[in-house]
Amino acid sequence: xxxxxxxxxxxxxxxxxxxxxxxxxxxxxxxxxxxxxxxxxxxxxxxxxxxxxxxxxxxxxxxxxxxxxxxxxxxxxxxxxxxxxxxxxxxxxxxxxxxxxxxxxxxxxxxxxxxxxxxxxxxxxxxxxxxxxxxxxxxxxxxxxxxxxxxxxxxxxxxxxxxxxxxxxxxxxxxxxxxxxxxxxxxxxxxxxxxxxxxxxxxxxxxxxxxxxxxxxxxxxxxxxxxxxxxxxxxxxxxxxxxxxxxxxxxxxxxxxxxxxxxxxxxxxxxxxxxxxxxxxxxxxxxxxxxxxxxxxxxx
Amino acid sequence: xxxxxxxxxxxxxxxxxxxxxxxxxxxxxxxxxxxxxxxxxxxxxxxxxxxxxxxxxxxxxxxxxxxxxxxxxxxxxxxxxxxxxxxxxxxxxxxxxxxxxxxxxxxxxxxxxxxxxxxxxxxxxxxxxxxxxxxxxxxxxxxxxxxxxxxxxxxxxxxxxxxxxxxxxxxxxxxxxxxxxxxxxxxxxxxxxxxxxxxxxxxxxxxxxxxxxxxxxxxxxxxxxxxxxxxxxxxxxxxxxxxxxxxxxxxxxxxxxxxxxxxxxxxxxxxxxx
Numbered sequence: 001x002x003x004x005x006x007x008x009x010x011x012x013x014x015x016x017x018x019x020x021x022x023x024x025x026x027x028x029x030x031x032x033x034x035x036x037x038x039x040x041x042x043x044x045x046x047x048x049x050x051x052x053x054x055x056x057x058x059x060x061x062x063x064x065x066x067x068x069x070x071x072x073x074x075x076x077x078x079x080x081x082x083x084x085x086x087x088x089x090x091x092x093x094x095x096x097x098x099x100x101x102x103x104x105x106x107x108x109x110x111x112x113x114x115x116x117x118x119x120x121x122x123x124x125x126x127x128x129x130x131x132x133x134x135x136x137x138x139x140x141x142x143x144x145x146x147x148x149x150x151x152x153x154x155x156x157x158x159x160x161x162x163x164x165x166x167x168x169x170x171x172x173x174x175x176x177x178x179x180x181x182x183x184x185x186x187x188x189x190x191x192x193x194x195x196x197x198x199x200x201x202x203x204x205x206x207x208x209x210x211x212x213x214x215x216x217x218x219x220x221x222x223x224x225x226x227x228x229x230x231x232x233x234x235x236x237x238x239x240x241x242x243x244x245x246x247x248x249x250x251x252x253x254x255x256x257x258x259x260x261x262x263x264x265x266x267x268x269x270x271x272x273x274x275x276x277x278x279x280x281x282x283x284x285x286x287x288x289x290x291x292x293x294x295x296x297x298x299x300x
Numbered sequence: 301x302x303x304x305x306x307x308x309x310x311x312x313x314x315x316x317x318x319x320x321x322x323x324x325x326x327x328x329x330x331x332x333x334x335x336x337x338x339x340x341x342x343x344x345x346x347x348x349x350x351x352x353x354x355x356x357x358x359x360x361x362x363x364x365x366x367x368x369x370x371x372x373x374x375x376x377x378x379x380x381x382x383x384x385x386x387x388x389x390x391x392x393x394x395x396x397x398x399x400x401x402x403x404x405x406x407x408x409x410x411x412x413x414x415x416x417x418x419x420x421x422x423x424x425x426x427x428x429x430x431x432x433x434x435x436x437x438x439x440x441x442x443x444x445x446x447x448x449x450x451x452x453x454x455x456x457x458x459x460x461x462x463x464x465x466x467x468x469x470x471x472x473x474x475x476x477x478x479x480x481x482x483x484x485x486x487x488x489x490x491x492x493x494x495x496x497x498x499x500x501x502x503x504x505x506x507x508x509x510x511x512x513x514x515x516x517x518x519x520x521x522x523x524x525x526x527x528x529x530x531x532x533x534x535x536x537x538x539x540x541x542x543x544x545x546x547x548x549x550x551x552x553x554x555x556x557x558x559x560x561x562x563x564x565x566x567x568x569x570x571x572x573x574x
Binding site for chain 1: 303306317385388
């Protein structure tokens with residue numbers, strides 16, 4: 001597997017502030033990677049380093065085999081969507097996209113194709129001033145897709161998109177990944193990323209605090225899976241296989257199962273007379289909170 | 301090269317869209333036409349070419365107006381894009397930062413050149429149509445006026461970019477731009493005049509005066525336009541005789557005043573972390 005982006009022991013300081021400390025990870029071809037962290041965790045700094053807009057204080061950043069800060073031509077094969085993307089409001093969507101296509105030396109027919117793809121064809125000749133937030137975000141996405149980039153860096157891409165557009169957006173990403181593109185998503189909307197990101201990098205206060213697939217992170221965190229059952233009418237209010245069941249809302253029982261007891265507890269639940277069963281593995285939000293707390297304790 | 305032209309084209313497109321081009325051209329044309337007809341009334345038949353009179357009045361106007369317009373369109377070029385959030389995206393494209401500065405410079409200078417040529421050209425054509433005296437002799441001076449006005453604009457566009465890459469906020473850039481304009485257009489000459497009066501020719505030699513005049517691009521511009529045949533009817537005639545600067549030295553000074561701030565802006569911008 002070839003690495004499209006390699007971040008190796010990278011630190012970056014702005015004056016006295018250390019934005020990123022000794023971070024290493026790599027992104028492979030055809031992978032969707034989620035970069036997760038609170039505000040100020042260093043996500044945007046990492047993206048700027050990958051774009052070559054800033055240089056690392058120490059360590060190396062290699063993108064598509066080159067140094068993005070020294071060689072701007074690397075950026076021709078990169079697509080970037082900044083957080084809160086903005087455009088000159090006086091130009092139309094088509095003019096804006098044509099400008100960026102010309103800078104990337106992409107054929108001008110791509111402009112109409114991309115506008116169509118993000119559903120802006122009808123509004124293409126209106127000024128950006130008249131666009132809604134979602135339309136601007138879609139124009140931003142179209143801009144990032146110019147020239148069929150091999151690497152896409154998307155900073156908070158779904159803010160301002162309604163649920164239908166979000167689904168379309170993740171549909172695009174799957175298509176692009178199928179075409180071999182590497183996609184880095186930075187996001188707060190963790191629940192959205194579940195089942196979509198192949199690989200998750202969690203940042204906290206400039207340090208990488210976890211890195212792996214969602215399953216691997218669940219394994220490390222050892223967070224309990226929540227099992228909730230609704231008992232059939234008349235069934236006595238207890239279940240075998242553990243005293244940890246607690247009643248919820250009268251008809252329901254709930255337990256937090258550690259990874260190794262999960263299967264035994266499920267058997268016990270299915271053995272009883274139940275009307276319904278819900279199994280909720282730890283969400284990305286919970287995982288994130290867990291790794292953050294661990295980081296905070298380690299910092300003390 | 302293509303990148304520079306793409307950026308220049310976008311600046312021109314924006315200038316047309318937000319009416320900057322229209323406003324500047326109309327402003328210059330209106331003022332030039334007013335000065336032409338007011339200014340040519342009192343000359344009667346004293347022998348001065350009508351076009352020479354226009355050159356003198358227009359260059360006195362340009363000294364104030366052209367730097368102001370140039371600073372207005374240039375001081376916002378980088379800091380404004382940074383504040384609106386469009387700069388980050390632009391820099392993520394495959395281009396070098398100096399290309400951004402040069403591209404904007406070409407675009408802004410094209411806007412300024414168009415406005416000057418059309419605005420002042422309208423005045424000259426109106427004069428030709430009404431049949432002023434001795435027009436033929438005045439054309440070289442008029443061409444020099446337009447050329448040097450564009451060059452003066454280039455100087456202040458370049459200074460505006462330097463302000464724009466150094467300032468952290470748009471408001472700061474605007475304030476500094478106003479300060480730059482006041483110093484070069486008003487304060488410097490007043491101070492120089494005060495110095496000459498107080499000194500009574502003891503320490504300020506002709507050579508030192510030349511140097512002091514070249515240190516202000518607006519003085520170099522005045523000397524370019526008022527040194528020749530038009531000098532006789534302008535207040536600068538006396539100054540132009542004392543100053544032994546030829547046209548090549550003056551033009552070189554204006555070019556240097558363009559290239560140095562532009563190079564400094566490119567250097568600062570390239571080193572800056574965005």
